[in-house]
Amino acid sequence: MTDILTLVFRTLSSQTGQNKDPSAGPPSPAPRSSTLLVGEHRLSRSVLLLAAVTAASELGVRVAFFAQTQIQSLPECLQRCSRITFSYPRTLEELLQQVAGLHESPCPPSLIIIDRLDGFLRGAVAGSHVGFHSGDESRAAHLAALLCDTAAFLTEVLEKRGSSSAPCRAIASFLSDADSGQESRDASATDPVLAVLDRYFQARCTLDQDRSYEAAAAAAQEAWHVYLSGTKIPDDCEDGPALAQEWKLFIFPEGLMEFKLV
Amino acid sequence: MKSGSARSKKLCGKMRTFLPAVAEQLFGDIQKNYEETTQIPDDLLIALKFVFGTCALQALDLVDQRSVTCLSSPSGRKAFQVTGGSGRLYTCFLSCHYCPCPAFTYTVLRRNQGLLCKHILAVYLCQAMAVTQQESVSDQQMSAVLSGTEGP
Ligand SMILES: [Zn+2]
Numbered sequence: 148m149t150d151i152l153t154l155v156f157r158t159l160s161s162q163t164g165q166n167k168d169p170s171a172g173p174p175s176p177a178p179r180s181s182t183l184l185v186g187e188h189r190l191s192r193s194v195l196l197l198a199a200v201t202a203a204s205e206l207g208v209r210v211a212f213f214a215q216t217q218i219q220s221l222p223e224c225l226q227r228c229s230r231i232t233f234s235y236p237r238t239l240e241e242l243l244q245q246v247a248g249l250h251e252s253p254c255p256p257s258l259i260i261i262d263r264l265d266g267f268l269r270g271a272v273a274g275s276h277v278g279f280h281s282g283d284e285s286r287a288a289h290l291a292a293l294l295c296d297t298a299a300f301l302t303e304v305l306e307k308r309g310s311s312s313a314p315c316r317a318i319a320s321f322l323s324d325a326d327s328g329q330e331s332r333d334a335s336a337t338d339p340v341l342a343v344l345d346r347y348f349q350a351r352c353t354l355d356q357d358r359s360y361e362a363a364a365a366a367a368q369e370a371w372h373v374y375l376s377g378t379k380i381p382d383d384c385e386d387g388p389a390l391a392q393e394w395k396l397f398i399f400p401e402g403l404m405e406f407k408l409v
Numbered sequence: 410m411k412s413g414s415a416r417s418k419k420l421c422g423k424m425r426t427f428l429p430a431v432a433e434q435l436f437g438d439i440q441k442n443y444e445e446t447t448q449i450p451d452d453l454l455i456a457l458k459f460v461f462g463t464c465a466l467q468a469l470d471l472v473d474q475r476s477v478t479c480l481s482s483p484s485g486r487k488a489f490q491v492t493g494g495s496g497r498l499y500t501c502f503l504s505c506h507y508c509p510c511p512a513f514t515y516t517v518l519r520r521n522q523g524l525l526c527k528h529i530l531a532v533y534l535c536q537a538m539a540v541t542q543q544e545s546v547s548d549q550q551m552s553a554v555l556s557g558t559e560g561p
Binding site for chain 1: 482484485486488502503504505506507509513514518519548549551552553555556557558
């Protein structure tokens, strides 16, 4: 999945001058099949939608997009895109059932996206009367393991068909409780659910708002740091380097986004 | 039986990427010895206890009871089900470690003190010894098993 995110960032990066070729730039990192996107909801959803569009249009593959609530103001081109299937499970149980059922699909997706894992996981707790320590970690692990196992299985299916749409990747967004309170930098130290998710996702993409002068200098409304990191490499390329890339994202008044490799 | 054991070797290989080299080596040795002698020699049993602690004996019990079943559905999807001592079914995945039992949550996920629980260890051992039961289910049943919403 990191390859798709990298493609997103590159396609939308400001190539001052003539170079508009998205394949230019630094070499693609070794692809990790699953990525956890950690950061504020509004922005992470935009990145997820961009990933869906990029996968569907640039790579021409099928995308299964799961979100808990209907996405407001979904651009029409997205709604009409036949390669992207939007599903709106209301509960964690429904989400588990729908992801678990993907193997039954005659045309399996090459990208599985889940918007706001925290919403699904938190909702599941609200129903129970047990304290915060109940089954949070186990539920998070079940969902993450199911997602990874499903992506691994669909990768095999797609490869067997000899289709160029292999492998199947997964990307999910998550906002830590600790993070929504702003201050704390590394949430995984304090958030047990995030620590569990990190166990299963091979890479992490962290969105961190930059409140320094640079945003103002670029005449942007907001500036964000985008860190792509991952330590685990897929089985066959064990010697690959650990993934570490940093991008800067500027958001301009009319919602225009621009990425810059740091 | 032959093809069954070839298949289990492959399944085991996938999950092994989650194991440290020492555990991987151990399962390989158990597989080799068991193929030749249908026994696990004492030194390997000791190594098993050393690496996995109390889990090892409990997992060997589960193996003796033939508690591990590999479910397959027409789509090709597979999953392991382990029948616990109390008769409860635990569904474990093929490509990464997860078990719904409390020991996995407390020891592995929360305290980071172990690699796996007795159920997942039993899956590895049954695969290495080629004594996993095989069962076919429908695609819908497979989805239900994977999502944890019902038994087969
Ligand atoms: Zn277990």
